[in-house]
Amino acid sequence: MPAAAEAGRAPGPPDGGWGWVVVFGAFLSIGFAYAFPKGLAIFFKEIQNFFGTSYSEVAWISSIMLATTYGAGPISSILVNRYGSRPVVMFGGLLCGVGMISAAFCTSILQLYVCVGFITGLGLALNLQPSVIIIGKYFLKRRPIANGLAMAGSPVMLCTLAPLNQFLFENFGWRGSFLILGAILLHCCVAGALFRPIGARTALVKTLVTEEGKDALKGKITEDGPVEDKPEEEEEKDCFEKINQYLDFSLFKHRGFLIYLIGNVLMFLGFFAPIVFLAPYAKHTGIDEYSAAFLLSILAVVDMVARPATGIIANSRWVRPKIQYFFSFTIAFNGACHLLCPLASSYTGLVVYSSFFGLAFGMVCAMLFETLMDLVGAARFTSAVGLVTIAECCTILLGPPIGGILIDTFGDYKYMFIKCGAVMVLAGTFLFIMNYYNYRMLAKEEKERKRKEEDPKSVRTEDEGKKNWNKDSTQDGPELEPLREEGEGVKKEMNGTAEV
Amino acid sequence: MPAAFSGQRLQCLLLLLPLLCTRVSGGSPAESAVTTQDSNQTEVNPVTKMQAGHESSGNSVATERLKPASKQNSQSVSGHEIVLSGASVEKDIPVPSSTKIELTCKLDENSDLKDPQVTWKKGSETISHTSKTQNSWTIELTISDKSHLGSYTCFLKGEKEISAVFHLQVPNLEGRKKPIISYEGDKAVMVCKTEYNPKSWIWYMNVTNGTGRVSIDKVLPTDKFLIKIKSAEVSRLEILKLTKEDGGVYWCEASFDLGTSETRFELRVLSITTPLKPFMAVVIEVAVLVITIALLEVCSKRKGKRGEKEFDQIEKL
Numbered sequence: 001m002p003a004a005a006e007a008g009r010a011p012g013p014p015d016g017g018w019g020w021v022v023v024f025g026a027f028l029s030i031g032f033a034y035a036f037p038k039g040l041a042i043f044f045k046e047i048q049n050f051f052g053t054s055y056s057e058v059a060w061i062s063s064i065m066l067a068t069t070y071g072a073g074p075i076s077s078i079l080v081n082r083y084g085s086r087p088v089v090m091f092g093g094l095l096c097g098v099g100m101i102s103a104a105f106c107t108s109i110l111q112l113y114v115c116v117g118f119i120t121g122l123g124l125a126l127n128l129q130p131s132v133i134i135i136g137k138y139f140l141k142r143r144p145i146a147n148g149l150a151m152a153g154s155p156v157m158l159c160t161l162a163p164l165n166q167f168l169f170e171n172f173g174w175r176g177s178f179l180i181l182g183a184i185l186l187h188c189c190v191a192g193a194l195f196r197p198i199g200a201r202t203a204l205v206k207t208l209v210t211e212e213g214k215d216a217l218k219g220k221i222t223e224d225g226p227v228e229d230k231p232e233e234e235e236e237k238d239c240f241e242k243i244n245q246y247l248d249f250s251l252f253k254h255r256g257f258l259i260y261l262i263g264n265v266l267m268f269l270g271f272f273a274p275i276v277f278l279a280p281y282a283k284h285t286g287i288d289e290y291s292a293a294f295l296l297s298i299l300a301v302v303d304m305v306a307r308p309a310t311g312i313i314a315n316s317r318w319v320r321p322k323i324q325y326f327f328s329f330t331i332a333f334n335g336a337c338h339l340l341c342p343l344a345s346s347y348t349g350l351v352v353y354s355s356f357f358g359l360a361f362g363m364v365c366a367m368l369f370e371t372l373m374d375l376v377g378a379a380r381f382t383s384a385v386g387l388v389t390i391a392e393c394c395t396i397l398l399g400p401p402i403g404g405i406l407i408d409t410f411g412d413y414k415y416m417f418i419k420c421g422a423v424m425v426l427a428g429t430f431l432f433i434m435n436y437y438n439y440r441m442l443a444k445e446e447k448e449r450k451r452k453e454e455d456p457k458s459v460r461t462e463d464e465g466k467k468n469w470n471k472d473s474t475q476d477g478p479e480l481e482p483l484r485e486e487g488e489g490v491k492k493e494m495n496g497t498a499e500v
Numbered sequence: 501m502p503a504a505f506s507g508q509r510l511q512c513l514l515l516l517l518p519l520l521c522t523r524v525s526g527g528s529p530a531e532s533a534v535t536t537q538d539s540n541q542t543e544v545n546p547v548t549k550m551q552a553g554h555e556s557s558g559n560s561v562a563t564e565r566l567k568p569a570s571k572q573n574s575q576s577v578s579g580h581e582i583v584l585s586g587a588s589v590e591k592d593i594p595v596p597s598s599t600k601i602e603l604t605c606k607l608d609e610n611s612d613l614k615d616p617q618v619t620w621k622k623g624s625e626t627i628s629h630t631s632k633t634q635n636s637w638t639i640e641l642t643i644s645d646k647s648h649l650g651s652y653t654c655f656l657k658g659e660k661e662i663s664a665v666f667h668l669q670v671p672n673l674e675g676r677k678k679p680i681i682s683y684e685g686d687k688a689v690m691v692c693k694t695e696y697n698p699k700s701w702i703w704y705m706n707v708t709n710g711t712g713r714v715s716i717d718k719v720l721p722t723d724k725f726l727i728k729i730k731s732a733e734v735s736r737l738e739i740l741k742l743t744k745e746d747g748g749v750y751w752c753e754a755s756f757d758l759g760t761s762e763t764r765f766e767l768r769v770l771s772i773t774t775p776l777k778p779f780m781a782v783v784i785e786v787a788v789l790v791i792t793i794a795l796l797e798v799c800s801k802r803k804g805k806r807g808e809k810e811f812d813q814i815e816k817l
Contacts, residue, residue: 049691052728052736173681176775183782190786193793 013378018196019138023146025194026131029089031153032096032188033128037065039161040116043174050174051109058109061116063397068121069128070393076129077386078247085130085137086195092126093188099123100182104175116178120185127188129385132369134195136378143373144320148311148366155304155362159297248383255441256375257384259434261391264368267331267427268395270420271364273403274338274357275299281413287347295350299358306362314367324439327364327371328432334360335424342414577602577640582664584656585611589664594671596696597757598644605654605664607635616658622650643668646759670756671696675763682742683770690737690765692752698761701735703727704751713751742769 013019040062048058079088099119106112131150139146168177251257278299282292310330313319319326337356344353369385376384403416577600582589585608595601603620607613618637620627630640637654652666674693682688692701703725704713716725716737726738735754739746747769753762 049736050687050689052689052730170678171681172770172775173683175683175686176681176770179775179779180782183779183786186783186786187789190789190793193790196797 013136013138013140013143013198015139015141015143019142019146021194022134022138022196023149025089025191026135026146026150027153027156028191029127029131029153029188030150031157032185033069033124033131034154035157035161036120036124036185037062037069038158039165040065042162042165042169043177046169046174047109047112053109061109061112064113064117065121065124067393067397068118069125070389070396072122072125073129073389073393074247074386075122076125077383079126080130080133080382081247084197085134086192086197088126088130089192089195090189092123092130093186093190093192094123095126096120096123096185096188097182100178100185104178104182123185123188127191129382129389130195131191132385133378133382134198135369136373136381137198140378142315144314144323144367144370145308145311147370147373148308148314151311151366151368152304152307152362154365155300155307159300159304247386248380249387251376251380251384251387254376254380256438257372259431259438260372260375261388263328263331263427263431263434264388265391265395266430267364267424268392269399269402270335270338270423270427271399272396273399273416273420274341275361276400277403277407277413277416278354278357281417282347282350284413285345285350287350291347295354298351298354299361302355302358303362303365306359307366310363310366311370314370322439323367323374324371324435325432327367328428328435330360330363330367330428331431332425332428334364335421335426335428338417338421338424341417341421576600579604579638580666581606581636582654582666583608584662584664586662588662590667591665592667592669594696595643595649595668595758596671596698598642601641601643601668602630602638603641603652603654603666604636604638605656606637607656609635613656613658613660613662616656619655619657620652621655622652627652641668643758649758670759670761671698671754673752673754673761673763675752675765679766679768681768681770683772684742684744685772686742688739688742688746688767688769690739690750690752690767692735692737692754692763692765694733694754694761696756697732698754698756700755701727701729702753702755703735703737704753706748706750708745716750739767744769744771 044055044058044061047053047061048055051058076088076092096119099115099122102119103112103115106115132147135143135146135150165177165181168180172180275296278295279292282295283289314323314326334357337353337360341353341357344350372384372388373381399420403420406416406419407413579602580591580593581604582591583606593601605618605620607616618629618632620629620637620639627639627641629637631638639652639654641648641652643649649668649670652668653663655661655663671694676690680688680690692703703716705716705719706712707714716727719725724740726740728736728738730736735752737750737752747767750765750767751762752765753760
C-alpha cells in the first residue's frame with residue numbers, strides 16, 4: 001500500500017467525502033459490467049427465431065461479450081495508466097451505448113456479434129477496471145467496505161435489469177429494447193463523470209495525512225518487500241521502461257501478485273459453473289421450474305447482502321492485517337459448499353445450499369479486488385488488474401463447459417459439484433499456504449530493512465520536511481525507492497487533475 | 501479469444517440463458533423456457549371443468565402431460581398408465597397418427613380403496629376391459645379415426661369413487677402467447693413447432709375486408725410472405741416489408757392423421773418513433789446529469805481555489 005509513499009508528496013486517500021460518491025459511481029459501473037451480459041439472455045430466443053439460427057449461434061453473443069470484457073483488461077489498464085479513470089469510463093460508457101444502439105439496426109447475426117459482442121463488451125471492460133482502480137485511489141482505511149459496496153452493484157443491477165429487460169421486450173420487441181438499453185448504458189458515462197481524478201493535493205489537506213499514519217505504516221510492510229525489485233529493473237532498456245509505464249509487466253516478478261494470479265486462475269475453474277447448473281440440477285431432482293428459478297433469486301438476494309457485510313468484516317482490525325487468509329478461507333468455504341451440495345436432495349436442502357452459496361459467492365466477489373490491491377498496492381493495481389483479468393479469461397470461459405462435459409459423461413450432476421468444490425478448496429488451501437509464506441517473507445524483509453536503516457540517514461528526514469510527518473525510522477529508507485517508481489504515478493495523477 | 505468453444509460449452513450457456521430469464525422475472529413464464537406449459541393451459545381448461553363433476557375426495561386434480569420417448573408408427577402399440585392412490589388424475593396423451601393404444605388404471609397398494617368395481621367409459625359409452633390383474637385394469641383401443649379421440653375414463657368405485665381420465669387428442673402446437681412485436685419496414689417471424697411430424701402445415705391470416713380467414717398461400721403478392729419448413733416439426737412464417745396493416749392475428753395449423761391442431765399468433769407492428777421517445781428521454785436525462793455533475797465540480801473547484809488563496813495569505817501573515 002503506497003499510502004505512505006503517496007503521503008510523501010500527496011496526502012493519503014481521503015477515505016470518505018467524495019469517495020462515497022465515487023463508490024456509488026463504481027456501483028453503477030461494475031453493476032452494468034457484470035449484470036448486463038446475463039440480462040441479455042431474455043432476448044436470445046427471439047433473436048434465434050428472427051435470424052433462423054441455432055441456439056448455440058446466439059449463445060456466442062454472450063460468450064464473445066464475456067471474453068471481450070475480460071480479455072480487454074490490459075487495454076483498460078494501459079488507458080487508465082495513461083489518461084486516468086474518468087475519461088476511460090466515460091468513453092467506455094459511450095462505446096457501450098453506441099454498440100447497443102447499432103445492434104438495434106443489425107440485419108444479421110454476425111453484425112450482432114460485432115455490435116453486442118465486441119463493441120459493447122469492450123465498453124464494459126473499459127467500465128469495469130477503472131471503477132475498481134479508482135476505489136483504490138480514494139480509499140485506504142475503509143477500502144474493504146468501499147470494495148464490498150461497489151461490488152454489490154452486480155447482483156442489484158441483475159435484479160433490476162432482468163425484469164426491466166422483460167418489460168422492454170414485451171413492449172418494444174428486441175430491436176426497440178436494444179435501442180433503449182443503449183441509452184440506459186449511457187448511465188455509465190454519468191458514473192464516469194463522478195470519478196473525479198485525485199492526485200497531489202495542497203497543504204490544506206495535511207491534517208488528513210496524520211490520521212493515515214498508522215495504516216500507512218502497516219501498509220508499507222506489505223509494500224516494501226516487492227518494491228525493492230523495481231529499482232534494478234528501471235535501469236534496463238528505455239523501451240522496457242516505456243512499456244512498464246503503461247502496463248507494469250514487472251508485476252510478474254512480484255511474489256504476492258504471482259500467488260494471487262495462480263490461486264485465482266485455479267479458483268475460476270470452479271467458480272461460475274455451479275450457478276450455471278443450479279437450476280438444471282434442481283429440475284433434475286424433480287423440482288418444478290419456478291421453484292428452481294426461485295433458488296437463483298435466493299442466491300442473488302443473499303449475494304446482495306453478503307458483499308457489503310463482507311466488506312465491513314474485512315475492514316475490522318482483526319481481519320484487515322491478515323486479509324489474505326480471510327480470502328483463502330472464503331474460497332475454501334465456497335468449495336466446501338459445493339462439495340456438500342450432492343448431499344442435498346430435497347428442496348429444503350437445495351434452499352440451504354443456495355443461501356450458503358450466495359453467501360460464499362458474495363464474500364469471494366467482494367474480496368476479489370481488495371486482496372489484489374492489498375498485495376500490490378494502489379499504484380500498481382492498475383496494471384495488475386488488467387493482467388489478472390486476461391489470465392482469468394480463459395478459465396472463466398472454460399469452467400462451465402468442463403462442468404457440462406462432466407455432466408454429460410457421467411449423467412449425474414454430483415461430479416460437476418465435486419469437481420468445482422475440489423478445485424476451489426485446492427485454490428483456497430494453496431492461497432492460504434502461499435500467503436502464510438508471503439507474510440513471513442515480508443516480515444523477514446521488513447526486519448532486514450530495519451537493520452539496514454540503523455545507519456544514520458537523518459539528513460534525508462529533514463529534506464522530506466513537511467512530507468515526513470511520521471518520524472519513524474522505517475519510513476526513511478524506502479521513501480526513495482518508491483519515489484523513483486511512483487514518480488511517474490504522481491506525474492500522471494497531476495496530469496489527471498490538470499485535465500479538469 | 502479463449503480456447504475451445506465446444507458444443508457443450510454453448511449448450512451450457514443455452515441452459516444458463518433461459519434459466520436466468522425465468523429466475524429474476526420472479527417466475528413469470530419467460531418465452532424461452534415455459535412454452536410447452538403455456539400452450540397446454542388452453543387445452544387443460546375445458547378438461548378441468550369436466551373434472552369438477554367427478555371430483556370426490558376433494559383432493560387437487562393433477563394434470564400431467566405425457567410425452568412418449570419415441571414417435572410411434574401405426575404398427576406399434578403404446579401403453580399409458582395412471583396410478584391412483586386417493587385422488588383423481590388426468591393425463592393428456594397426444595396421438596399423432598393412427599395407432600393402437602393401451603390405457604391402464606392401476607391402484608396403488610397403499611390406497612384405502614380395496615377391491616373396487618371398475619368401469620371404463622368414454623362419455624356415456626361403456627368399454628369392456630381387455631385385461632385385468634389384481635389391481636390394474638387395461639383397455640386396448642384402436643385409434644384410426646377422429647371420432648376415436650376423446651376422453652377415456654376409468655371409474656373405481658368402492659367406499660368412494662375415484663377416476664383417472666386419459667385425454668386422447670391431436671398433438672399440441674407450440675406458439676407464442678405474447679404478441680410478437682416488430683417494426684415498419686422490418687420483417688416479422690413466427691415459428692410454429694410441434695414434437696411430432698404433421699402431414700402438412702397451413703398458415704392463415706385474417707381477411708382484410710370482412711371476417712373469416714384465408715390461407716396465406718392464396719394471398720398476393722407472393723413476395724410478402726415466406727414460409728420456410730426447416731424440418732418436419734417446425735414451420736416458419738416470415739412477413740416482409742411490414743406495414744401497420746399487417747398487424748393482427750395469424751394462425752398456424754398442422755394436419756395430423758387424425759385431425760388438425762392450431763395455434764394463434766398476434767403481431768403488433770410499431771413505428772420507429774415508438775421506442776425513440778423513451779430513448780431520447782433517457783439520453784437527455786444522462787446529458788443533464790453529466791452536465792450537472794460537471795458544473796458542480798467546476799463550482800466547488802472555484803470555491804476551493806478561493807479558500808486556498810485565503811489560506812496562503814493567512815500563512816504568509
